[in-house]
Amino acid sequence: MRPDASRHLPLADELSVVFARMSGLLLSEETVASSLDLVGALALETVPRAAGAGVSIIDEHGRRSAGSTDRRVQEADALQYELGEGPCLAATAGRQVVRVPDLATEQRWPSWAAAAARLGLAAAISAPLSAGERTLGALKVYATTAGELDGHTEHVVSMFAAQAAVLVANVQSLERARRTSDELRQALAGRDLISTAKGVLMARHGIGEEAALGMLLARCGDGGGTMRQVARAVVDSAVRRRR
Secondary structure, three states, X not given: OOHHHHHHHHHHHHHHHHHHHHHHHXXXXXXXXXXHHHHHHHHHHHOOOOOEEEEEEEOOOOOEEEEEOOHHHHHHHHHHHHHOOOHHHHHHHHOOOEXXXXXXXXXXXXXXXXXHHHOOOOEEEEEXXXXXXXXXXXXXXXXXXXXXXXXXXXXXXXXXXXXXXXXXXXXXXXXXHHHHHHHHHHHHHHHHHHHHHHHHHHHHHOOOHHHHHHHHHHHHHHHHOOHHHHHXXXXXXXXXXXX
16 A cells, blocks of 8 residues: 555545535435535535635526635635636636635736735645536635645645535436426416317307417407417306306
8 A cells, every 4th residue: 555545534534424425415405506506615614724615606597606605705706707717617618627825926817816815825626626517616615824825725626516416416317306396387387278278269169279379369460469368268157257
């Protein structure tokens, strides 16, 4: 066994516990946004000497979601998107971990580093959230003392981000499935309502299905509302007549 392998055994054990907690928490959440808050909180608990943590993702439509442990992390993250520079953007674009040992001497993103330092932050590590060929966004941790986030911390963040990416991708998939299911139920309900309305008109006027549909379309054209609204009005009128 290599000398450094035994050093990482406690880390592997610790992370396995964290990953188990993360899985249980994420699977109980309803939205991606709330899941991101949980990942950020667990990252803060897990990463040694971290003073704040957060997660940012961009979905397939370009919408950005973020979860963070405190206001400073939120502001540091927002500054990256505002200025168009910073370690999270670099980690996402390059699909690799980016470490900033000291914001006071950082030259790659001077505008962002200076602004983040004014928030009381002194060091940062960002890791991409990569699931297969997709890069979902980035996980970031901050420290308030320069040099606190070393190579070992980078290793921890990298391992944490790899697992977090899989879990966030799963939550995204679940959320899309729920949304599609809701839309399908609404579509089916609307179709059933229109069919009922056609039946009412067919019975009331002694006409065929095509003629009944034509009457509904005509009412829509006369400003009666959407097809669903017109159908609802017809069905409601039939219910009132029966009372």
